[in-house]
Amino acid sequence: ETGVTQTPRHLVMGMTNKKSLKCEQHLGHNAMYWYKQSAKKPLELMFVYSLEERVENNSVPSRFSPECPNSSHLFLHLHTLQPEDSALYLCASSQEVDRGLGFEKLFFGSGTQLSVL
Amino acid sequence: AQTVTQSQPEMSVQEAETVTLSCTYDTSESDYYLFWYKQPPSRQMILVIRQEAYKQQNATENRFSVNFQKAAKSFSLKISDSQLGDAAMYFCAYRSRGQGGSEKLVFGKGTKLTVNP
Numbered sequence: 566e567t568g569v570t571q572t573p574r575h576l577v578m579g580m581t582n583k584k585s586l587k588c589e590q591h592l593g594h595n596a597m598y599w600y601k602q603s604a605k606k607p608l609e610l611m612f613v614y615s616l617e618e619r620v621e622n623n624s625v626p627s628r629f630s631p632e633c634p635n636s637s638h639l640f641l642h643l644h645t646l647q648p649e650d651s652a653l654y655l656c657a658s659s660q661e662v663d664r665g666l667g668f669e670k671l672f673f674g675s676g677t678q679l680s681v682l
Numbered sequence: 683a684q685t686v687t688q689s690q691p692e693m694s695v696q697e698a699e700t701v702t703l704s705c706t707y708d709t710s711e712s713d714y715y716l717f718w719y720k721q722p723p724s725r726q727m728i729l730v731i732r733q734e735a736y737k738q739q740n741a742t743e744n745r746f747s748v749n750f751q752k753a754a755k756s757f758s759l760k761i762s763d764s765q766l767g768d769a770a771m772y773f774c775a776y777r778s779r780g781q782g783g784s785e786k787l788v789f790g791k792g793t794k795l796t797v798n799p
Contacts, residue, residue, distance in 0.1 A: 607686070608773070608789040621786070653725065670717070671787060673727035 568592040571656050571674035578646065579682050586641040586677045588656030596661050597639040598671065599631060602653040614639060615661060646681045653678050684709045686776050688790035695764045696798050702749075703759045703793050705774030715777045716750065716757045717787070722770040730772070733757065761795075769797045 569590045578584050590597060599611040613621035614633040628650075630642040639656055657671040685708045695701035707716070718730040733741045733750050740748050745765075749758045761768055774790040 605791065607791050608787075610786055613786075655725075655727065657727075670729050670732060671727075672729075673719075675724055675726040678725075 568672050569656055569658055569674035571654075571677050573677055574675065575678045575680075577680045577682065578643070580646060580648070582646075583642070583644040585643065586654055586656075586679075588639040588641075588674055590637055590639075590656075590658040590672070592658055592660070592672060594658040594660045594672070595636055596659045597633060597636075598657040598659075599639065599641050600655040600657060602655055602676070604652075608655070612641075643679075646679075648681050651679055651681045684711075684714075684776050684778070684788045686774050686788050686790040688772075688774055688793050690793045691791070692794045692796070694796040694798060695761070697764055697766060699764055700760060700762045701764055701795065703761075703772050703774075703795065705757045705759070705790060707755050707757065707774070707776050707788075709755070709776065709778075711778055713778075716748075717775040717777070718746070718748070718757075718759045719773045719775060719789075720768075720770045721773065721792070722767075727773070731759065764797050766797050766799060769795055771795075 572587045596615045598613050601609045601611055610623050611625045612631040617633050628645050632640040653676045655676045656674045659671050687706045689704055714735045716733045719727045720730045721727050731741050731743045731746050733748055740750050745762045747760045771792045771794050773792045775787045777787050
């Protein structure tokens with residue numbers, strides 16, 4: 566079992582659908598992240614949760630809504646997406662040593678490949 | 683803002699040979715972390731190697747080593763005795779040290795490495 570688990574692995578949805586991506590980490594970390602990976606582009610940080618509090622919202626459209634009910638789980642709720650939102654969505658976690666020192670490394674899940682029709 | 687540039691979209695190497703992947707970055711900071719991540723077809727990003735900017739000694743992890751040139755802002759990855767399992771996308775990433783709270787990794791666009799038998 567990997568340390569960070571994402572479901573579903575693949576998702577196809579229409580522009581009017583509502584769906585959710587799920588991420589669970591089994592590493593005891595206190596920070597979780599959503600990244601978007603599009604073809605030919607660098608990974609884009611979307612959201613950061615530290616100690617279950619959202620500390621970063623990187624100018625992401627409101628059709629993406631994150632939720633972090635506890636330190637082990639992270640969701641990304643999707644509604645009225647656009648075809649350009651099709652991408653690989655990666656979840657990651659880390660252990661923040663201290664708010665002033667930050668983490669040492671991120672652990673990633675295998676991602677959800679999202680296709681918006 | 684920091685940027686990371688990987689100038690080689692694709693590279694190939696013969697099995698058992700050595701290959702070097704290039705990465706340059708732009709920053710005005712003096713203390714930071716640099717990372718190389720590997721993303722195989724399974725899509726899970728895996729940390730390969732990590733370098734702290736204040737350390738002059740180049741990091742090594744078994745067959746993987748870096749050439750860190752701080753003044754030139756260069757951070758190349760050398761893979762020795764290449765194996766078929768090394769075939770993957772390789773991402774160079776930068777992170778500031780000690781920002782506290784939302785820790786961002788800035789990624790390059792990646793280099794696709796093919797290992798030929």
